[in-house]
Amino acid sequence: MSGNKEEEDPRINGIKTKIRVVPDFPKKGIMFQDITTVLLDPKAFKDTIDLFVERYRDKNISVVAGIEARGFIFGPPIALAIGAKFVPLRKPKKLPGETIFEEYELEYGNDRLEMHIGAVEAGDRALVVDDLIATGGTLCAAINLLERVGEEVVECACVIELPELKGRQRLKGKPLCMLVEYR
Amino acid sequence: MQTIISPLLVSHRLSLAPSVPRLLNNHHRAPPSIRLSSHRSTNSLRLFSSAVAAAAASASRDSEMATEDVQDPRIAKIASSIRVIPDFPKPGIMFQDITTLLLDTEAFKDTIALFVERYKDKDISVVAGVEARGFIFGPPIALAIGAKFVPMRKPKKLPGKVISEEYSLEYGTDKIEMHVGAVEPGERAIIIDDLIATGGTLAAAIRLLERVGVKIVECACVIELPELKGKDKLGETPLFVLVSSA
Numbered sequence: 001m002s003g004n005k006e007e008e009d010p011r012i013n014g015i016k017t018k019i020r021v022v023p024d025f026p027k028k029g030i031m032f033q034d035i036t037t038v039l040l041d042p043k044a045f046k047d048t049i050d051l052f053v054e055r056y057r058d059k060n061i062s063v064v065a066g067i068e069a070r071g072f073i074f075g076p077p078i079a080l081a082i083g084a085k086f087v088p089l090r091k092p093k094k095l096p097g098e099t100i101f102e103e104y105e106l107e108y109g110n111d112r113l114e115m116h117i118g119a120v121e122a123g124d125r126a127l128v129v130d131d132l133i134a135t136g137g138t139l140c141a142a143i144n145l146l147e148r149v150g151e152e153v154v155e156c157a158c159v160i161e162l163p164e165l166k167g168r169q170r171l172k173g174k175p176l177c178m179l180v181e182y183r
Numbered sequence: 184m185q186t187i188i189s190p191l192l193v194s195h196r197l198s199l200a201p202s203v204p205r206l207l208n209n210h211h212r213a214p215p216s217i218r219l220s221s222h223r224s225t226n227s228l229r230l231f232s233s234a235v236a237a238a239a240a241s242a243s244r245d246s247e248m249a250t251e252d253v254q255d256p257r258i259a260k261i262a263s264s265i266r267v268i269p270d271f272p273k274p275g276i277m278f279q280d281i282t283t284l285l286l287d288t289e290a291f292k293d294t295i296a297l298f299v300e301r302y303k304d305k306d307i308s309v310v311a312g313v314e315a316r317g318f319i320f321g322p323p324i325a326l327a328i329g330a331k332f333v334p335m336r337k338p339k340k341l342p343g344k345v346i347s348e349e350y351s352l353e354y355g356t357d358k359i360e361m362h363v364g365a366v367e368p369g370e371r372a373i374i375i376d377d378l379i380a381t382g383g384t385l386a387a388a389i390r391l392l393e394r395v396g397v398k399i400v401e402c403a404c405v406i407e408l409p410e411l412k413g414k415d416k417l418g419e420t421p422l423f424v425l426v427s428s429a
Contacts (some may be wrong), residue, residue, distance in 0.1 A: 028343070037344070039322070073322050073334070087282075097280060
């Protein structure tokens with residue numbers, strides 16, 4: 001599932017063909033990977049979730065953390081299928097209770113990712129889910145947040161990877177599982 | 184208009200100890216003799232304080248099936264898993280926090296199951312979810328009933344061509360957007376969000392889908408704040424909720 005062509009599950013091509021590339025969004029030069037078209041195809045969406053569930057169901061994962069907002073689309077179905085809690089990781093000021101935050105770099109400036117205190121218990125085994133990994137900055141912030149409260153981050157799971165941005169190297173040594181590469 | 188709480192029940196609530204109706208984080212056991220009226224409401228699962236629900240469940244003779252008289256037993260657990268945070272985002276607001284529900288694997292599973300059971304045989308081809316908490320509940324429902332999931336988003340988040348609908352806030356306006364071509368005329372849809380307050384966002388979502396010829400079968404939320412009368416903004420569209428927090 002991490003891009004080895006010989007072993008590629010036949011469902012992956014079906015998912016890949018459903019991803020829509022939108023040029024020059026949010027700004028010129030960026031080829032935006034739009035997963036909303038995958039969600040419009042019930043089979044492709046189901047296959048996406050099944051591929052992750054098959055991978056994680058016997059790995060004793062007790063927490064699935066999803067990054068706002070597209071991680072909220074893929075994380076919960078995985079969590080439900082494997083019997084794990086779902087923890088939303090959010091932009092600042094959205095979570096109502098007591099939170100901790102982790103800062104990360106954007107192209108210009110910084111942003112923050114927040115998590116509720118007490119959401120997870122030390123020693124939980126966690127998966128971090130987002131639709132796509134680009135530079136890896138947000139995923140790295142997510143890993144930091146979970147590790148700060150004593151979680152063991154087992155893996156990061158994304159539908160799409162942009163390998164040229166080398167995000168995989170920013171995951172503090174954690175493995176990345178992705179379904180589709182875009183070069 | 185589908186009234187989720189029957190007038191009889193409202194008067195019942197008034198006679199309970201004052202702390203009980205603040206449903207979601209208070210688990211005072213009401214006297215078990217509370218009898219629920221048999222209110223034939225096709226669109227409600229009967230939402231109450233968790234204390235009343237517990238009394239109802241124990242009063243039921245048919246423990247397996249949710250009859251008209253009695254609330255589905257899963258509802259009490261769902262209601263009690265929701266956390267109320269006072270004064271968020273500003274003083275005076277009692278914020279209904281569903282993140283604690285998501286940490287309770289059974290409650291989350293039951294929440295989805297209740298919606299799926301309701302919609303799976305209704306020929307729904309579209310589940311529209313309102314950003315961002317609608318993204319948590321919508322997709323699992325869509326997957327289970329074989330429908331598309333359509334995200335309805337704040338401005339400038341969707342990358343392709345969009346149509347948008349404005350709606351009023353307390354001060355000013357906001358917009359909700361949907362991709363052009365996501366849905367087709369004649370499709371049958373449900374709209375999901377975690378909570379309905381004033382109903383402004385859901386009403387805008389309804390208008391957006393109706394503009395492209397979609398039939399909205401129902402709006403479905405985990406929580407309703409009935410005092411804000413959001414239901415009244417939904418026009419002909421029925422509302423279905425699991426938990427009501429007065």
